[in-house]
Amino acid sequence: AQSVTQLDSQVPVFEEAPVELRCNYSSSVSVYLFWYVQYPNQGLQLLLKYLSGSTLVESINGFEAEFNKSQTSFHLRKPSVHISDTAEYFCAVTYPQGGGSEKLVFGKGTKLTVNP
Amino acid sequence: DAGITQSPRHKVTETGTPVTLRCHQTENHRYMYWYRQDPGHGLRLIHYSYGVKDTDKGEVSDGYSVSRSKTEDFLLTLESATSSQTSVYFCATKAGGQGSYEQYFGPGTRLTVT
Numbered sequence: 001a002q003s004v005t006q007l008d009s010q011v012p013v014f015e016e017a018p019v020e021l022r023c024n025y026s027s028s029v030s031v032y033l034f035w036y037v038q039y040p041n042q043g044l045q046l047l048l049k050y051l052s053g054s055t056l057v058e059s060i061n062g063f064e065a066e067f068n069k070s071q072t073s074f075h076l077r078k079p080s081v082h083i084s085d086t087a088e089y090f091c092a093v094t095y096p097q098g099g100g101s102e103k104l105v106f107g108k109g110t111k112l113t114v115n116p
Numbered sequence: 117d118a119g120i121t122q123s124p125r126h127k128v129t130e131t132g133t134p135v136t137l138r139c140h141q142t143e144n145h146r147y148m149y150w151y152r153q154d155p156g157h158g159l160r161l162i163h164y165s166y167g168v169k170d171t172d173k174g175e176v177s178d179g180y181s182v183s184r185s186k187t188e189d190f191l192l193t194l195e196s197a198t199s200s201q202t203s204v205y206f207c208a209t210k211a212g213g214q215g216s217y218e219q220y221f222g223p224g225t226r227l228t229v230t
Contacts, residue, residue: 009156043224
């Protein structure tokens, strides 16, 4: 069965420190990967995605994630976090089947708290 | 943002009553989804739709039904609400077709069953 594991349920860090949120998925030949962010009392927003090409993908607000096929991982990183990055982050995976009918499988989420 | 609205945004209801949540989208996306979010469980798929009148079950569909009579609307019904259905419910859409893999989420509905 398809599954996504987010290894840390909570990650507290200080402002301007680096952070890594870990995500592993069950192995497959082909996979598409996503990170979503959820700010308090809001819906999920797409942060970044990997579909193909460069294994390092970036978001507009300084986050990046690297697709590592051999380790079946898609960890999210930011070199220097801000208070405003406090949110819950969800890793999600889909396994391409063609035609657009693929469903997303979500991890259980990691709550990032950035402290001053 | 795919222009997704959910109504109501908050609802408190009693055990045993029927409840219907509405999701409305303005992007003409083919696929629509209902998820529930609970602490420690992430998002779990309840039901989804791949076109008007075409729906299928997700991983936690027991006690829920859905309907989609128009492209823009996807309704989630709890026939007889139970306390275990207290949750935050999110609707999502996806355009569909080749190259369309990301889903776009609505703001959520917080449902409390007393």
